[in-house]
Amino acid sequence: MSNNCKIEYNKMELMVIAASRELEDRSSVIIGTGVPCAAGMLAQKTHAPNLIIFFEAGGASPILPTMPVSVGDSRTSCKAIMATTMLDVMEMAQRGQMDYAFIGGAQIDMYGNINSTIVGDYKKPKVRFPGSGGANDLASLCKKTLVVTNNDKRRFVEKVDFITTPGYLCGPGSREKAGLPAGTGPYRVITDMAIMDYDDKEKRMRVISIHPGVTFEQVQENTGFKLLVSSDLKETKAPTKEELKILREEVDPQRYIIGR
Amino acid sequence: MSMCMSTNIDNVTLSSGIGENFHPFNLTESRAKIEKKKFENKLTTVKEAVSKYVHEGSYLGTGGFGCNRIATALLHEIVRQGKKKLAFAGHTTTHDFQIMVAGECFDRCDAAYIVGLEARGLSKYARKYMESGKVKTTEWSNATLAWRYKAAAMGISFLPAKALLGTDTFKYSACKTIECPFTGEKYLAIPALAPDVSVIHVHKADIYGNCVIDGLNNSDSDLAKASKHVIVTCERIVASEEIRREPWKTAIPYWSVDAVIPVPYGSYPGNMEGEYFSDERHLAQWLEAEKDDATYKAFIKKYILDTKDFNEYLQLCGGIERMTQLRNEELLIK
Numbered sequence: 001m002s003n004n005c006k007i008e009y010n011k012m013e014l015m016v017i018a019a020s021r022e023l024e025d026r027s028s029v030i031i032g033t034g035v036p037c038a039a040g041m042l043a044q045k046t047h048a049p050n051l052i053i054f055f056e057a058g059g060a061s062p063i064l065p066t067m068p069v070s071v072g073d074s075r076t077s078c079k080a081i082m083a084t085t086m087l088d089v090m091e092m093a094q095r096g097q098m099d100y101a102f103i104g105g106a107q108i109d110m111y112g113n114i115n116s117t118i119v120g121d122y123k124k125p126k127v128r129f130p131g132s133g134g135a136n137d138l139a140s141l142c143k144k145t146l147v148v149t150n151n152d153k154r155r156f157v158e159k160v161d162f163i164t165t166p167g168y169l170c171g172p173g174s175r176e177k178a179g180l181p182a183g184t185g186p187y188r189v190i191t192d193m194a195i196m197d198y199d200d201k202e203k204r205m206r207v208i209s210i211h212p213g214v215t216f217e218q219v220q221e222n223t224g225f226k227l228l229v230s231s232d233l234k235e236t237k238a239p240t241k242e243e244l245k246i247l248r249e250e251v252d253p254q255r256y257i258i259g260r
Numbered sequence: 261m262s263m264c265m266s267t268n269i270d271n272v273t274l275s276s277g278i279g280e281n282f283h284p285f286n287l288t289e290s291r292a293k294i295e296k297k298k299f300e301n302k303l304t305t306v307k308e309a310v311s312k313y314v315h316e317g318s319y320l321g322t323g324g325f326g327c328n329r330i331a332t333a334l335l336h337e338i339v340r341q342g343k344k345k346l347a348f349a350g351h352t353t354t355h356d357f358q359i360m361v362a363g364e365c366f367d368r369c370d371a372a373y374i375v376g377l378e379a380r381g382l383s384k385y386a387r388k389y390m391e392s393g394k395v396k397t398t399e400w401s402n403a404t405l406a407w408r409y410k411a412a413a414m415g416i417s418f419l420p421a422k423a424l425l426g427t428d429t430f431k432y433s434a435c436k437t438i439e440c441p442f443t444g445e446k447y448l449a450i451p452a453l454a455p456d457v458s459v460i461h462v463h464k465a466d467i468y469g470n471c472v473i474d475g476l477n478n479s480d481s482d483l484a485k486a487s488k489h490v491i492v493t494c495e496r497i498v499a500s501e502e503i504r505r506e507p508w509k510t511a512i513p514y515w516s517v518d519a520v521i522p523v524p525y526g527s528y529p530g531n532m533e534g535e536y537f538s539d540e541r542h543l544a545q546w547l548e549a550e551k552d553d554a555t556y557k558a559f560i561k562k563y564i565l566d567t568k569d570f571n572e573y574l575q576l577c578g579g580i581e582r583m584t585q586l587r588n589e590e591l592l593i594k
Binding site for chain 2: 033034037056057058059065066069070071072073074076077083084085086087090094113117122124125126127128129130131132133134135136137140141162163164165166169170174175177178179180181256257
């Protein structure tokens with residue numbers, strides 16, 4: 001896939017690596033279950049060794065020895081600063097000390113609203129999913145919300161069946177009107193094809209970087225709503241040998257995530 | 261283009277959720293009913309504790325976090341005793357949820373995280389049960405459900421917070437919005453929740469019910485304070501002197517606890533911090549068994565219904581040999 005030194009990688013690996021790069025060193029982040037666990041751990045082992053990682057069951061600033069299978073398992077408090085309570089972590093976000101929420105998504109719309117609750121009608125759902133878990137809290141209370149999910153039309157939809165977790169709701173001003181804290185909201189979406197942010201004026205999803213070997217048309221084809229495009233559209237840097245080695249050997253040797 | 265083509269604008273200005281509050285909190289009644297538990301020997305058995313404190317219609321809360329530090333022995337016993345029509349708090353419930361579904365024990369559910377096992381995938385049977393129409397649900401998030409416990413623990417009927425606002429999760433919750441009397445700021449108002457009974461697994465307890473959790477508390481100190489009755493299982497019973505020597509470690513004090521039962525490996529197949537890792541093999545077998553009705557029924561019969569107690573279940577799962585492997589995994593010993 002990559003044209004410079006023939007490094008082979010799959011789409012999942014690229015997505016995890018691209019997502020991990022979004023986390024700055026020394027920032028604070030609450031990490032949700034699944035792909036974010038792999039990306040967070042990779043960030044800690046590469047460019048962000050001082051990343052302050054939190055987990056919603058109370059793990060506070062661990063040094064992850066292996067990727068957690070649950071955001072409440074014992075890896076999440078390994079060599080941590082604190083093993084505390086859920087509300088201790090959530091209240092840190094509520095008072096404005098949490099830079100990033102990092103979550104996965106089942107269904108997402110152009111304003112970054114996420115559905116992880118049901119397909120169909122609420123009273124008679126066709127499919128029941130887990131629900132919010134901590135995702136609504138994280139996306140309501142953290143400053144910037146990162147979402148990592150595969151780019152396909154079933155996930156990127158015109159209208160989500162249920163707004164489990166708030167994005168920009170109906171667009172500009174609606175988070176504020178709903179009463180959500182100022183200075184919070186969706187920030188990036190990292191998929192297996194591209195990286196998106198949100199346009200300042202309309203608060204709609206906008207492509208800012210396309211992964212190597214992918215065209216904008218392909219991203220649009222796999223998205224169920226019209227994407228905006230940045231005037232400064234970039235190509236995502238291909239994974240480095242070092243990133244791939246750490247991801248494969250240290251973060252996810254069992255291939256829980258990258259083998260999907 | 262309409263501003264709101266992708267979503268429902270009503271949610272943004274909605275002032276009250278339409279979800280049912282399955283267990284409304286009444287301060288006067290709660291203060292009258294919540295007993296200060298005695299300083300007495302509370303050692304009992306799993307069988308007796310479940311039969312005494314879990315009743316048809318009870319509201320049940322579970323400690324831990326889905327597959328981590330859960331009171332598996334008590335949950336199995338609730339299934340074996342055929343308890344039905346419970347209301348259940350889905351405060352990140354994963355394997356505990358699967359067990360309650362196996363017994364079809366509940367018909368009302370406060371859902372924050374249900375039917376999934378995080379990175380392990382979704383439970384087919386849990387989904388089927390939730391899609392069957394047999395269960396009434398109200399939506400929450402993990403933090404709002406934890407704040408419900410916190411409010412009851414504080415002895416007040418609600419707490420304000422800043423989550424849920426503007427979403428369908430709010431619409432299908434039993435929350436309202438409220439204005440701060442000081443600043444006029446809009447808040448979510450979260451109703452208190454005081455479960456009738458909660459089941460919590462801890463590392464150590466003395467015979468009076470003073471409990472130490474050597475690791476993540478999740479919401480268990482608040483859950484214990486909020487609940488009318490608390491049944492505790494522990495990895496081991498310790499002398500009361502051990503509690504008094506390091507009193508800052510007490511996560512749950514005796515005045516919140518009704519019953520204590522030592523159950524070594526009591527969180528199995530879940531993880532117990534510092535003790536043993538989750539048995540991913542057994543959890544995968546469980547998910548696999550759910551793919552076929554007959555296999556699933558036989559699986560539940562073998563592992564829960566036909567076992568006389570938790571130790572028999574542990575034996576079926578590989579006994580001390582398997583537990584030793586899981587301890588090595590927990591300690592990252594290769």
